[in-house]
Amino acid sequence: MSKIKEIDEKQQPGDVSGTEVDETSSLDTITALVAEGTATPLRNRLILGLFDSNGAYLDHEHEIKLRTMSWQKTAVLLAGDQVCLAIMAQSWSLSVLGWVPGIITMVLAGVLFWITSITMHKYIMKHPQIKDICDFGYYVFGQSKGAYVFSAFMLLANNILLIGFHVLTGAKVLNTLSGHTLCTAVFSVIATIMGIIMSAPRTLHHVSFMSMFSSACMGIAILLFLIFAGIEKAPLYGYNGDYPTDGPVKTYAFPLPGTTWVNCMNAVLNITFLWVPQILFPTFIAEMERPQDFPKALAVLAGISAILFIVPPAIGFRYLGQYSTAPAFGSLGVTAYKKASFGFVIVPTLIIGVIYANVTAKFIYSQVLGKSRHAHSNTVIGWGVWGLIMIGIWLIAFIFSEVVPSMGDFLSLLSAAFDSFFGFIFFAVAYWQLNRGQLFAGLTRTTMTLVNVFIMIVGLFILGPGLYAAVEAIIADYSGATTPAFTCANMAI
Known part of the structure; x- marks a missing residue:
């Protein structure tokens, strides 16, 4: 039987x-x-x-096997995605919010990240046919084709813009290391070509090996930054001028007088952006040998994140104070220190771009070839389509990296517009779907229901006031001088 x-x-x-x-x-x-x-x-x-x-x-x-990742490899892949340059922007967030609101926001974001990720996993275990965030949106909103199309648009827009950000970051690193020996647009082309070549593997199993090097290099960059920030006499640069234009380095519990609501909101968005990687999780789970083991990988990521997302930014704020920049490498006072630490960022910059490119390409690939034999076999057509899709993704990302004057502002816009759904709203709805009819059955369930109501409120707040703040920051930056498209200007930090 x-x-x-x-x-x-x-x-x-x-x-x-x-x-x-x-x-x-x-x-x-x-x-x-x-x-x-x-x-x-x-x-x-x-x-x-x-x-x-x-x-x-x-x-x-099949020749190309997808469900091959153990939970350990998944943990490595998760770490490779999360141990990223955005960690080095958190000192700036603390310099805007101060110790108390900043640390509270970081801890709260981490707790909500864990709760929403576990909810996602439970929902996917009930619906193992889910292969990406688009499928998740389709099922969680009642098998709505509209929700699928909306999720697909959000997936493509979010990931391609993020890949563009990594192209721009790669150009910044190369500018910094070389002393601007080439046109910045040329450095962007180099970063794009490197990204395309590294994106050749069609399975996350192979990409997970790259993630080990990504995490290690980012860890070295963070460690060197902390050492250099501690031993140098004073920072060099801050957004209000070179040291000591803005007075002696100082830290503070709450935002300084004159700090605008827009700056505070963007600092919060900067923190939530770091804690919201769930857009990739369904694709990761879909390639695991044992999807039920995902919480083990998630626990490893949560432990790493709890340390790296709080401790290095706090140390950075302690030594840079109001001179903190995003990324914090830019505030270092000795050029050699800046190059030695920031140089290691080139590896995670490219590999994280590869992870987002892989997830994006898989979605497009499935729409083009579906379940034909080319989708899972080593055929000329299969590899040819994969290569063309990957080249197209990186080229579009390259164009965005060149024509958008302020990618930092657009990351805040991405956080408000996309993370509000993929980090909060989707999973509050998933919780309701999983537990409807028993939302208040017992103290534990009632507590979790109230927590998920709060998660929905947070998502709506980020989507509403958060989106407004991001747009206001973009308008303010556009009112001043902007960098021309395909510029040769020096963009070193």
């Missing part, structure tokens, strides 16, 4: 029972499917998304 219970023909793949997902049942279903392979009724295999139209298990019989 089959170990798998027939899926109720009356229940569609995205239906939600109205109670917390029974993870054991979902795990048994996935495990049994892997074990039984083609012995399982074809409809069940298709619904779970683990098999192709011929009933073959994707990872057991």
